[in-house]
Structures are given as C-alpha cells and as structure tokens.
Amino acid sequence: xxxxxxxxxxxxxxxxxxxxxxxxxxxxxxxxxxxxxxxxxxxxxxxxxxxxxxxxxxxxxxxxxxxxxxxxxxxxxxxxxxxxxxxxxxxxxxxxxxxxxxxxxxxxxxxxxxx
Amino acid sequence: xxxxxxxxxxxxxxxxxxxxxxxxxxxxxxxxxxxxxxxxxxxxxxxxxxxxxxxxxxxxxxxxxxxxxxxxxxxxxxxxxxxxxxxxxxxxxxxxxxxxxxxxxxxxxxxxx
Numbered sequence: 001x002x003x004x005x006x007x008x009x010x011x012x013x014x015x016x017x018x019x020x021x022x023x024x025x026x027x028x029x030x031x032x033x034x035x036x037x038x039x040x041x042x043x044x045x046x047x048x049x050x051x052x053x054x055x056x057x058x059x060x061x062x063x064x065x066x067x068x069x070x071x072x073x074x075x076x077x078x079x080x081x082x083x084x085x086x087x088x089x090x091x092x093x094x095x096x097x098x099x100x101x102x103x104x105x106x107x108x109x110x111x112x113x114x115x
Numbered sequence: 116x117x118x119x120x121x122x123x124x125x126x127x128x129x130x131x132x133x134x135x136x137x138x139x140x141x142x143x144x145x146x147x148x149x150x151x152x153x154x155x156x157x158x159x160x161x162x163x164x165x166x167x168x169x170x171x172x173x174x175x176x177x178x179x180x181x182x183x184x185x186x187x188x189x190x191x192x193x194x195x196x197x198x199x200x201x202x203x204x205x206x207x208x209x210x211x212x213x214x215x216x217x218x219x220x221x222x223x224x225x226x227x228x
Contacts, residue, residue, distance in 0.1 A: 004158060043205060045215035056214050098214050106158035
C-alpha cells in the first residue's frame with residue numbers, strides 16, 4: 001500500500017540553524033501539506049501546496065518557513081533560522097486533489113528539537 | 116473560526132469493553148468532520164469522515180461516529196475494543212472548499228488486558 005514517508009524521523013539542531021525536513025508524498029497525489037504539533041498542543045495546519053505554488057498558508061507560516069518540490073518526488077519544508085519554539089513534530093500529508101472529499105494521507109512525522 | 120475540543124486527554128479501558136471518545140466542534144455552518152488514529156511511529160490514518168446525509172458514519176476497524184448538530188458533537192464509538200486499538204485519536208473539522216484540517220488535541224487510548 002502506498003504511503004507518505006518522511007526523513008529524518010528525528011532532527012536535533014541548534015537555535016539559529018537552518019533545517020530542511022523531507023517528505024515523499026504518494027506518487028499520484030497532486031496536493032501536499034505540512035502540519036505541526038508542538039508537544040502537548042493541537043496538530044496545526046502550516047501550508048498547502050499545489051502546482052508548484054502555495055495554495056493556502058496559516059499565520060504560523062511566516063517568512064522563516066518555505067516549501068519546495070525540488071524534483072518529481074520530494075516535498076520539503078525549510079526553516080531558515082530555527083527558534084526554540086519551532087520544536088515540534090512536523091507531519092507531511094498528500095492528497096489526490098485539494099477538496100476534502102479526498103483523504104489526506106499523513107506521514108509518520110519528523111520530530112524537530114531545537115536546542 | 117473553527118475549533119475542536121477533545122475533552123479527554125487520556126482514557127483507559129479494558130479489552131473487550133465499549134469505547135466512546137468525545138469530540139465537540141465550533142463552526143457556524145455544517146462542518147466536515149473526521150476522526151484520525153495515530154499508532155506509535157505511524158502517520159495519522161483516517162478512520163471515518165462525515166460530510167452530509169446519514170448522521171451515523173461507519174469507518175474502518177469497527178469504529179463508528181455519530182454527528183449530533185444540536186450538541187455540536189461527533190463522538191467516536193466502538194462496541195468492543197482490542198489491544199491493537201491502543202493509539203492516539205484525533206478529531207478534526209474543516210469547512211466546505213477548504214484544504215486545511217483543524218484538529219483537536221487528541222485522546223490517548225490505553226487498553227488494559
């Protein structure tokens with residue numbers, strides 16, 4: 001069964017460093033998403049991406065964040081200068097189409113720890 | 116703005132017992148409602164969803180949920196839990212035409228043998 005994969009499973013970084021979180025969506029999916037969950041808090045939507053453009057983003061997704069689909073398979077989330085409050089579990093998801101009639105399939109997450 | 120509340124952070128039930136996980140939402144119109152499950156080391160897996168029609172929705176793994184507009188609730192139920200149901204359960208809401216899901220805080224389910 002096809003699944004969304006994410007690497008690494010755990011990333012530790014120093015405050016101020018840049019990190020790139022990687023995701024491989026399901027191959028025939030066209031819409032891609034990032035969510036995050038700070039420990040003890042809710043899973044929060046960050047951004048959705050379609051046709052090489054951001055289609056929707058939350059207030060959390062400020063200039064520190066960027067997303068890219070560098071090739072035909074990967075979807076990345078970059079945090080330019082990490083802050084302590086960026087420590088969280090980051091989930092990637094993908095769907096065939098953008099309507100919520102189409103299920104979003106989630107990856108297992110990358111736990112980011114900023115020291 | 117939409118929001119979801121899962122009042123129970125952690126629930127423990129015995130194997131074979133019935134289960135109900137609570138979910139309350141806040142949204143002006145008819146929402147799209149979802150339940151996801153996350154097992155350790157796994158991604159969020161969709162259990163069931165409600166868009167319209169019959170308010171009792173059947174999902175995978177023997178789960179069902181009932182949409183009650185008057186109570187703004189979408190509680191998840193299972194008549195008899197199995198040890199493999201131990202996981203984190205998330206309720207989510209979305210509006211028509213939106214792409215993003217708004218999640219509750221999650222309920223961790225522990226199963227006693």
